[in-house]
Amino acid sequence: MKTVKYSRQREAIREFLMGNTSHPTADEVYAAIRRQFPSISLGTVYRNLNLLSESGEIKKLSYTTGPDHFDYDTSRHYHFVCRECGRVYDMPLESIEAVNRAAEEYAPGAVDSHELVFYGVCNACLGRGTISA
Amino acid sequence: MKTVKYSRQREAIREFLMGNTSHPTADEVYAAIRRQFPSISLGTVYRNLNLLSESGEIKKLSYTTGPDHFDYDTSRHYHFVCRECGRVYDMPLESIEAVNRAAEEYAPGAVDSHELVFYGVCNACLGRGTISA
DNA sequence: TCAATAACAGTAATGATTACTGTTTCTGAA
DNA sequence: TTCAGAAACAGTAATCATTACTGTTATTGA
Numbered sequence A, B: 001m002k003t004v005k006y007s008r009q010r011e012a013i014r015e016f017l018m019g020n021t022s023h024p025t026a027d028e029v030y031a032a033i034r035r036q037f038p039s040i041s042l043g044t045v046y047r048n049l050n051l052l053s054e055s056g057e058i059k060k061l062s063y064t065t066g067p068d069h070f071d072y073d074t075s076r077h078y079h080f081v082c083r084e085c086g087r088v089y090d091m092p093l094e095s096i097e098a099v100n101r102a103a104e105e106y107a108p109g110a111v112d113s114h115e116l117v118f119y120g121v122c123n124a125c126l127g128r129g130t131i132s133a
Numbered sequence C: 001t002c003a004a005t006a007a008c009a010g011t012a013a014t015g016a017t018t019a020c021t022g023t024t025t026c027t028g029a030a
Numbered sequence D: 001t002t003c004a005g006a007a008a009c010a011g012t013a014a015t016c017a018t019t020a021c022t023g024t025t026a027t028t029g030a
Helices: A008-018 A026-034 A042-054 A097-106 A123-128 B008-018 B026-034 B042-054 B097-106 B123-128
Strands: A059-061 A069-071 A078-082 A088-091 A109-122 B059-061 B069-071 B078-082 B088-091 B109-122
Touching: A008 A026, A008 A042, A026 A042, A042 A059, A042 A069, A078 B109, A088 A109, A097 A109, A097 B097, A109 A123, A109 B078, A109 B123, A123 B109, B008 B026, B008 B042, B026 B042, B042 B059, B042 B069, B088 B109, B097 B109, B109 B123
Parallel strands: A078 A109, B078 B109
Antiparallel strands: A059 A069, A078 A088, A109 B109, B059 B069, B078 B088
């Protein structure tokens, strides 16, 4: 049987995510943790992010073709993805009840979760003038 | 100005997708079109899938860490993704109105679309006994 | 018919992620 | 408090999905 052993690196990753609401990618986590563990490897970051997400402590968000994002907030909530900068924002609303009813009625299988993602251009990118016209 | 030129390969891809409701990946499209154009290259498949999706004729679905799927049905509808086999199914329901209201009220930017994806295990995988207990 | 150029096949390169390998760090039982 | 077994590590190679490049072929409109 495989037990999960404590590791300082994993704790650092967990703590970094806890104090962070920006849904960082593995690379961003890597860059941050390197300040504390200069020799940590990217593989270690990926392995621990996967461990944490398999144990349900964090959530892996695979919303786009690009890199996955990781969220420490595992409560039910939705996200907004900016098509320009790729950033992922929280949507301040709870699970919509109509969605759960839809799942039960129409799915061609057993639904255990759903993701609702809004796409568009974030206020930061709009204000920055990255978009013409 | 770049005009889009006719190509037999692109027509074959379009027609394959039209007669197909299984949301194939680029590799699956490639395998199918090869029967007709044995020397088509995977790059051509990708380029045309992207052309078709940029022109709005098909839709690229990036729901998971794995490969993207492509959908000829561009009408508003939702999908169900099987965690076991990765297949993407249609959910037979229209855009939920509550979702659109939520987008307008809470998004930290300008929303232009949303995706609602249900995750679980499909009937095929459930029946097949791939899942224990 | 023919030149401009989009699209092609084939292949190399990229980006994200996972797998492998030999070394280090935990952990719980002696 | 050792200390051996196993999990985790750093470093690196490999894989997978996708895009970019290059010289050739196909399409198109004048």
